Amino acid sequence: AQSVTQLGSHVSVSEGALVLLRCNYSSSVPPYLFWYVQYPNQGLQLLLKYTSAATLVKGINGFEAEFKKSETSFHLTKPSAHMSDAAEYFCAVTANFGNEKLTFGTGTRLTIIP
Amino acid sequence: DTGVSQDPRHKITKRGQNVTFRCDPISEHNRLYWYRQTLGQGPEFLTYFQNEAQLEKSRLLSDRFSAERPKGSFSTLEIQRTEQGDSAMYLCASSLPLGLAGGSTDTQYFGPGTRLTVL
Numbered sequence: 001a002q003s004v005t006q007l008g009s010h011v012s013v014s015e016g017a018l019v020l021l022r023c024n025y026s027s028s029v030p031p032y033l034f035w036y037v038q039y040p041n042q043g044l045q046l047l048l049k050y051t052s053a054a055t056l057v058k059g060i061n062g063f064e065a066e067f068k069k070s071e072t073s074f075h076l077t078k079p080s081a082h083m084s085d086a087a088e089y090f091c092a093v094t095a096n097f098g099n100e101k102l103t104f105g106t107g108t109r110l111t112i113i114p
Numbered sequence: 115d116t117g118v119s120q121d122p123r124h125k126i127t128k129r130g131q132n133v134t135f136r137c138d139p140i141s142e143h144n145r146l147y148w149y150r151q152t153l154g155q156g157p158e159f160l161t162y163f164q165n166e167a168q169l170e171k172s173r174l175l176s177d178r179f180s181a182e183r184p185k186g187s188f189s190t191l192e193i194q195r196t197e198q199g200d201s202a203m204y205l206c207a208s209s210l211p212l213g214l215a216g217g218s219t220d221t222q223y224f225g226p227g228t229r230l231t232v233l
Contacts, residue, residue: 009154034221036224041226041229042226042227043118043205043224043225043226043227044157044205044207044224045224046221046222046223049221090156090157092156101147101159101162101170102147102149102157102159102222103159104156104157104158105156106154106155106156107154107155107156
């Protein structure tokens with residue numbers, strides 16, 4: 001069984017400040033981990049994914065995440081927040097032995113303060 | 115690549131009515147997934163297909179729900195005798211065939227969703 005926990009349902013940062021969204025996972029098998037972003041009334045767009053290659057993963061829009069097995073974490077960061085980053089962010093996990101179903105966290109709503 | 119499309123985008127229905135949603139995956143994607151997302155929650159897995167075969171169904175998928183993918187291309191999700199608790203966003207996603215994705219797991223590409231409101 002797999003699960004993810006996203007700490008903080010709401011995060012607010014000032015424009016230009018560091019963005020840090022937290023995700024911890026639980027998995028009985030080596031996981032594949034994903035971050036998706038969802039804008040209002042839209043589907044999910046992939047930001048980045050970890051698939052057991054490099055532990056530091058770079059994604060779109062300046063986001064990156066680091067897989068830390070010892071901490072069972074996959075936190076999402078961006079050095080400088082932009083107003084357009086305001087959205088809902090979801091961490092997800094799947095097993096790494098096939099195109100398996102995704103198990104999502106409950107999401108973190110990111111607000112950017114001008 | 116036209117992306118995953120879903121129709122309709124919005125559906126309002128009265129309790130007890132049947133509704134059907136359609137999903138058209140990215141061409142050549144043989145895996146197709148359905149998820150449900152309620153307000154303030156992450157998407158929850160409902161079911162998935164590989165080609166026309168339905169490989170897994172969640173316990174969330176009650177007997178009132180049925181999904182099909184008759185020719186391995188588009189899929190439909192039908193809800194019979196809708197209840198107010200069925201109100202949610204229904205998301206469809208598709209992914210590349212195993213072995214062609216440069217790894218054992220590839221990205222699931224999501225459609226815009228169908229928002230269902232049951233009055």
